[in-house]
Amino acid sequence: MILIFSVFIVLLIFYLISRFFLFKANWIIDKFRLDKGFENDTIELNSSQNKIISIAVIMIGGFMFIQNIPIIFKEFFVFFQQKILFKDYSKSGWIIFYFFKIIMGYLLMMNSFRIARFIDKQK
Numbered sequence: 001m002i003l004i005f006s007v008f009i010v011l012l013i014f015y016l017i018s019r020f021f022l023f024k025a026n027w028i029i030d031k032f033r034l035d036k037g038f039e040n041d042t043i044e045l046n047s048s049q050n051k052i053i054s055i056a057v058i059m060i061g062g063f064m065f066i067q068n069i070p071i072i073f074k075e076f077f078v079f080f081q082q083k084i085l086f087k088d089y090s091k092s093g094w095i096i097f098y099f100f101k102i103i104m105g106y107l108l109m110m111n112s113f114r115i116a117r118f119i120d121k122q123k
Contacts, residue, residue: 050113053119058108061110064104075094078091
């Protein structure tokens with residue numbers, strides 16, 4: 001019961017903080033005087049869409065890669081502890097799935113500029 005209550009409290013605090021930062025941003029800027037001392041009111045980004053898209057693709061690929069490395073190592077560790085054939089292992093399909101997600105994350109990171117050009121051409 002205490003665990004459920006504490007999870008509810010944490011979720012409520014997270015909700016209130018995120019709502020505060022999303023909908024009271026002007027109040028925060030005024031309170032901390034974050035808009036003072038700038039010559040221009042606008043921020044210009046001198047980067048092309050391809051660079052921004054390629055950075056996003058690199059981050060998505062890196063996330064896929066980093067997320068699945070520990071999972072596949074854990075599954076391999078459990079597999080080798082059981083000393084059974086791969087085809088008899090109940091989670092062999094998941095190992096293959098995680099392996100392909102790692103490969104896909106690696107390929108996304110390494111081919112990000114090609115993917116960004118492809119996405120930009122589709123527009």
